[in-house]
Amino acid sequence: MTHKNSPEKVHALVWEDGCLRMLDQRLLPAEEVWLECTDVESVVEGIRGMAVRGAPAIGIAAAYGVALAALEVSHDPDWRDQIAAHVERLAQSRPTAVNLFWALERMRQSLAGCNSLGIARSVLTAEAVAIHQEDAEANQVMGRLARDLMLENASGPFAILTHCNTGALATGGYGTALGAIRSVWDAGFLSRVYADETRPWLQGARLTAWELLREGLPVVLNCDGAAAQILRGGEVKWVIVGADRITANGDVANKIGTYGLAILARHHGVGVMVVAPSSTVDMSLPTGASIPIEQRDGCEVKSIQGKTIAPAGVEAFNPVFDVTPAGLIDVIVTERGVVRRPDMSGMARLFNDQASGSVPGQASQ
């Protein structure tokens, strides 16, 4: 097991002088193309079209979108209403990841304290940069907590299976589940990462495999249907995933296929760990039953990278997230601490201050 020299760090989003540069994740790993967003509409399109994706990264992009809104509107008496209208547009871009609504709410609160457009421009830019940095820092904390937890009972290196992409591309940097995996690698306890390819967008094949290979981590790509066979083998000790929304009882919405993986893991006695920042926790929803689940066009299932693979006319079902019940999750790791065997009281212990929080402006489903 050799550690290669660290390559240049991966970034999904870079803010430069009033321009949000967005790495177009739809083109990875074949091409590294940066989109230059200088208005709100290009950020809305970037989120909706999945140039940027992953719950924390979506929230960060939306925050920069509000900063761009302040730069875009003119010094009319209704400048504040104009920014608020842009915030509403951003809120309609994707429905499931609560980080989007959390970030927009933080930006709204910052806007409320500004009494001129000039002030709003600098305050909103600073707030978006802070949201970005805080997310990157939270990932480092979660990585350490998750690593310590996994090493509690480890007698030697073990394998981890993960789903979707939860790395630097999906966050402010380092990653949630992938951050935990990086931390175990750095501690010398990772034998291998199995990466589910994650149909239909192939975030595992295109993004997770790309991120891990660049850093020399031992990654093995598998099709989603191979997970049961892999878990039966006994090498995998943890299934580790991120989250798009965690409700007050510990239910977790994440990339479609996560629920099935959690059932497989329970059957095979493999631990299930969810790693997510507190911005992913939505204490306003009692259970996962009320999480809005994004449904995307069936053509995403009927084709792979633009090539049709199904007969014309077949109907396709394409929910892009599912909800894993708290009872199937062994531990939720956040930057505030760890919730083992999550339930209402375990969640309230760490997130009581968010209990009365609503998520205004949320797209209705």
Ligand SMILES: CSC[C@@H](O)[C@@H](O)C(=O)COP(=O)(O)O
């Ligand atoms: C740290 S990312 C956690 C989740 O956002 C991730 O697992 C996921 O489901 C991403 O879905 P996507 O549709 O690619 O935005």
